[in-house]
Amino acid sequence: MDLDALYQEIILDHYKNPHHKGLREPYEAEVHHVNPTCGDEVTLRVHVSGAGEDAVVEDVSYDAEGCSISQAAASVMTDLVIGKPLAEAMSVHETFLALMQGRGAVEPDEDVLEDGIAFAGVAKFPARVKCALLSWMAWKDATSQALDQTATPVTEETR
Amino acid sequence: MDLDALYQEIILDHYKNPHHKGLREPYEAEVHHVNPTCGDEVTLRVHVSGAGEDAVVEDVSYDAEGCSISQAAASVMTDLVIGKPLAEAMSVHETFLALMQGRGAVEPDEDVLEDGIAFAGVAKFPARVKCALLSWMAWKDATSQALDQTATPVTEETR
Amino acid sequence: MTVTDTRHALPGLLPGLDLVRADFPILGRTVAGGNPLVYLDSANTSQKPQVVIDAMVDHLERHNANVARAMHTLGAESTEGFESARDKVAAFVNAPSRDEVVFTKNASEAINLVANTLAWNGPLQVGPGDEVLITEMEHHSNIVPWQLLTERTGATLRWFGITDDGRLDLSDVDDLITERTKVVSLTWVSNMLGTVNPVADIARRAHEVGAIVVVDGAQAVPQMPVDVQAADIDLLAFTGHKVTGPTGIGVLWGRREVLDQLPPFLGGGEMIETVTMARSTYAPVPHKFEAGTPPIVEAVGLGAAVDYLAALGMDNVRAHEEAITAYALQGLASVSGLTVLGPQRAELRGGAISFELDGVHPHDVAQVLDSRGIAVRAGHHCAKPAHKRFGVQSSTRMSSYLYTTPAEIDALVDGLEYTKKYFKVS
Amino acid sequence: MTVTDTRHALPGLLPGLDLVRADFPILGRTVAGGNPLVYLDSANTSQKPQVVIDAMVDHLERHNANVARAMHTLGAESTEGFESARDKVAAFVNAPSRDEVVFTKNASEAINLVANTLAWNGPLQVGPGDEVLITEMEHHSNIVPWQLLTERTGATLRWFGITDDGRLDLSDVDDLITERTKVVSLTWVSNMLGTVNPVADIARRAHEVGAIVVVDGAQAVPQMPVDVQAADIDLLAFTGHKVTGPTGIGVLWGRREVLDQLPPFLGGGEMIETVTMARSTYAPVPHKFEAGTPPIVEAVGLGAAVDYLAALGMDNVRAHEEAITAYALQGLASVSGLTVLGPQRAELRGGAISFELDGVHPHDVAQVLDSRGIAVRAGHHCAKPAHKRFGVQSSTRMSSYLYTTPAEIDALVDGLEYTKKYFKVS
Numbered sequence A, B: 001m002d003l004d005a006l007y008q009e010i011i012l013d014h015y016k017n018p019h020h021k022g023l024r025e026p027y028e029a030e031v032h033h034v035n036p037t038c039g040d041e042v043t044l045r046v047h048v049s050g051a052g053e054d055a056v057v058e059d060v061s062y063d064a065e066g067c068s069i070s071q072a073a074a075s076v077m078t079d080l081v082i083g084k085p086l087a088e089a090m091s092v093h094e095t096f097l098a099l100m101q102g103r104g105a106v107e108p109d110e111d112v113l114e115d116g117i118a119f120a121g122v123a124k125f126p127a128r129v130k131c132a133l134l135s136w137m138a139w140k141d142a143t144s145q146a147l148d149q150t151a152t153p154v155t156e157e158t159r
Numbered sequence C, D: 001m002t003v004t005d006t007r008h009a010l011p012g013l014l015p016g017l018d019l020v021r022a023d024f025p026i027l028g029r030t031v032a033g034g035n036p037l038v039y040l041d042s043a044n045t046s047q048k049p050q051v052v053i054d055a056m057v058d059h060l061e062r063h064n065a066n067v068a069r070a071m072h073t074l075g076a077e078s079t080e081g082f083e084s085a086r087d088k089v090a091a092f093v094n095a096p097s098r099d100e101v102v103f104t105k106n107a108s109e110a111i112n113l114v115a116n117t118l119a120w121n122g123p124l125q126v127g128p129g130d131e132v133l134i135t136e137m138e139h140h141s142n143i144v145p146w147q148l149l150t151e152r153t154g155a156t157l158r159w160f161g162i163t164d165d166g167r168l169d170l171s172d173v174d175d176l177i178t179e180r181t182k183v184v185s186l187t188w189v190s191n192m193l194g195t196v197n198p199v200a201d202i203a204r205r206a207h208e209v210g211a212i213v214v215v216d217g218a219q220a221v222p223q224m225p226v227d228v229q230a231a232d233i234d235l236l237a238f239t240g241h242k243v244t245g246p247t248g249i250g251v252l253w254g255r256r257e258v259l260d261q262l263p264p265f266l267g268g269g270e271m272i273e274t275v276t277m278a279r280s281t282y283a284p285v286p287h288k289f290e291a292g293t294p295p296i297v298e299a300v301g302l303g304a305a306v307d308y309l310a311a312l313g314m315d316n317v318r319a320h321e322e323a324i325t326a327y328a329l330q331g332l333a334s335v336s337g338l339t340v341l342g343p344q345r346a347e348l349r350g351g352a353i354s355f356e357l358d359g360v361h362p363h364d365v366a367q368v369l370d371s372r373g374i375a376v377r378a379g380h381h382c383a384k385p386a387h388k389r390f391g392v393q394s395s396t397r398m399s400s401y402l403y404t405t406p407a408e409i410d411a412l413v414d415g416l417e418y419t420k421k422y423f424k425v426s
């Protein structure tokens, strides 16, 4: 079992010094997600501006309790989505998801995933994939709730 | 599998020409028993006279549907208990029960069981033991109900 | 002539039947003083191929651990074995999503899960004035749960009758399927009469009035291709031990919208999202309905079993059953005093054939056959109402499966003639 | 030093421990690139001795048939295997009658059977004003069923708290056990804290007010002699896979008077006396509670498992667990930054030890240990409320069993030191 493939330096760095941590205002939606198997938890808020094709991820703030993988994943995620047009952020999410579900067979794209490529090793540890995805799932859920709340009707494509 | 050990001539005779069959009056109790696995059924009435140590099995009448073993067992049972003091009939019942549950290791006593010894072979066929006991169980149940109905208190020993 | 003799090359038999039989260790057994086993009780439970047994042994000897909760190597291997069985089962019945496959302990629990939870508060709750519709040809496992539900909630239980030739009597369908009907639950293939029911037609009618459609697939899934999407039903129950898998596992497939609307059934580990002493929230399906340690080694066995069936091809299995059933109906017709219950044409039925033999009680028939190594079932086959409909208390049932040979049917027919002689009926 | 090294000859260890280990094929496995398996997750599920696996294989290859209903040779053999498992289990917990042993799918179903049926009409029915009493140290499987029952019937759920040293807080027993208490349900041994509870004392108090006493024996039955008559309880639940048996089977033992008073749970084949379309009557216990095809091959495996344990002697198993637990508590105490949750003395506890390691999340502890072949569990162990009581979200748990060696505990302690180094906590 190659432990270092899982616990890359980048992951341990984000774990020790998480980015964008803490709950902030303003936000349109807050969600609380749990990993039922281990109890890891995340409370996450999103602040989205604009709507439809113009929607932008203004901020993602969170409070989380969990293992190194889940903590680091939350930190890397915020780096990757904050400030991006929503459509682009969603596409990064898809790329990360594909990497995680690839059982180690997917080559990570550093241009898209930046520090996220450090999670390539996690894909080989099925039990830990959920840890890496916890905050991403929370973000997706919160974003969809935030969009539901905006007055402008949301097109199917952006959801 | 020794089929003839199971289907003794005596059994087949009782099956073809059952004794004491049909429901008769008078009776103090009637019961309906079913073998849940196969659906075999017996409706059985008992007529008991006297009480306590003087109780006598005056009549046992029945209507039954089922396999050769269950039919023959009902017929043999009536031969064995009708006209006997209840305590003695119960003791015959115990002897028959012991034979049936002996997995073929119990020597049958012809003096007590008469035609009932033909069932010795049944004890080696666990699936058929229930067939042989269906009417005996019904008789025991009906008798206990009959005794409950008699005004004279029933002592523990006779039940 | 041995029971594996292939001189009878009926059209439709599985290619390489001898090799298929060699997959099943028990078929090499002798019983009753040296007679080869003629196993004609597969509707009761099927035999297991070596590949299923080996998968279970490999799991127990090398990968055993609890699932989901364990994050060590064995836990990951065990979880992989368990969850990939869910994928296989989903594919086997063409479920749109693996998450719609719930593992239960048997088909009975799968049906009870639905009937029990419909009693509780929720969008599908059944109450006074509501009706549950079943049929007179159901196995007790698809009758008693609905009796309990309707008795306990004040709803009404109704049922389709059976025609003289053993098919569902649909003449009063308009009276039976109404706005009051909340649930229609019926068997796809009868375990007593063999009848194959027009499930898709009934589902369509039921959906017109907004009822949910539960199908007992315990006999159908083993012997014919089953596609839950094509049949457009809502819930399907079946059982591992009849599809060459082990006991201790059953399957409830359900459309996600329906499963999501049912409240929890059993509470406990694995079915929760979070628990406090005051209240709990529940995991999404399928886990919501899988409280406690699931049947892990059983799922591994079931996965191997449906793989085995898929490799044979369910169309081929169905063709084999139909060929054997036709041959058996023919053979049984040659026995005087024998009456087959249910449809007389093989293409209308599955591989279970119940019959009466004049003058010999089914127990005695089964006993004599057993002395010749032939295993059939005698009794009411957990279908008392269907027996009552035909005025019989019990019957003898032969049931074939993918390993059954025509020579085994011959052995049965010979055995029945011998039975008549033994009991001195002409 | 290998993990089977016997240089540590602790008093109390099972005699012939090497030979005992040789009974378990999986213990010969290596994991994680050649490390011998150090399996310290037995409270989650136990490993299986060869004799259990062989009994199951023999059943599947030679005796497989459905039970009770089948009257042929295989059916008789299978029924014999299944029903003799009931005898063995009854003897194992000293049940007064074999008929009081109900086979379920796991411990969770056994508890749910009771909680679910108490909602329905019957002499023991629970309703508004009634109270159900549990404890804060229960496994979710002994919490959620009672939440569902009390929510659905309007009854009230109450619970014993936990003391700082991890024992039941009985200080408010007079307030908790009252005339309103209808059911007291508690675990005999905690799967998280290891605590052994004074079940007999609590049962006595509960019986004084006429409550029924349900005991979750999932952790107790595997590791100590259990005598249901001596403890004077009413119902006991446990699970096959933790007593060296297979998954897919659990046990509900109940006093006959209590079982007789509970209405049916699942409806279906085998649990009936007679069925008409209009109504059904039910078979006596245990069959009343065993709808559908039971876990047959699983019962055969469970029978072999309790025979195996009985041959080792449950007093010896308990002595072994106590010796290993004492040794482990000592070893863990040597790891700085490590805090054990629950009682600190081996004689007060079972073989599950949950702990925290400062600065490293349990997932990460388990992962690093796994890379050295050591299998432990990380998470809430299906005991969220007990974790919350101690202000922790999750913990790491090592759990030993009859095959655990002191050298395996040494490997764990070494692994924990390595973990601290890996995560750079001193």
Ligand SMILES: Cc1ncc(COP(=O)(O)O)c(C=O)c1O
Pocket (backbone or CB within 6 Å): C269, C291, C292, C293, C294, D043, D044, D106, D107, D108, D109, D139, D141, D142, D187, D189, D190, D191, D216, D218, D219, D239, D240, D250, D382
């Ligand atoms: C104390 C306790 N109760 C109940 C259970 C549930 O057992 P099962 O998962 O086999 O239903 C467990 C084990 O998971 C347990 O440790």
Ligand SMILES: Cc1ncc(COP(=O)(O)O)c(C=O)c1O
Pocket (backbone or CB within 6 Å): C043, C044, C106, C107, C108, C109, C139, C141, C142, C187, C189, C190, C191, C216, C218, C219, C239, C240, C250, C382, D269, D291, D292, D293, D294
């Ligand atoms: C039609 C039908 N439904 C339900 C069942 C019940 O299956 P199980 O006993 O595995 O629960 C059976 C088999 O016994 C069956 O034939």
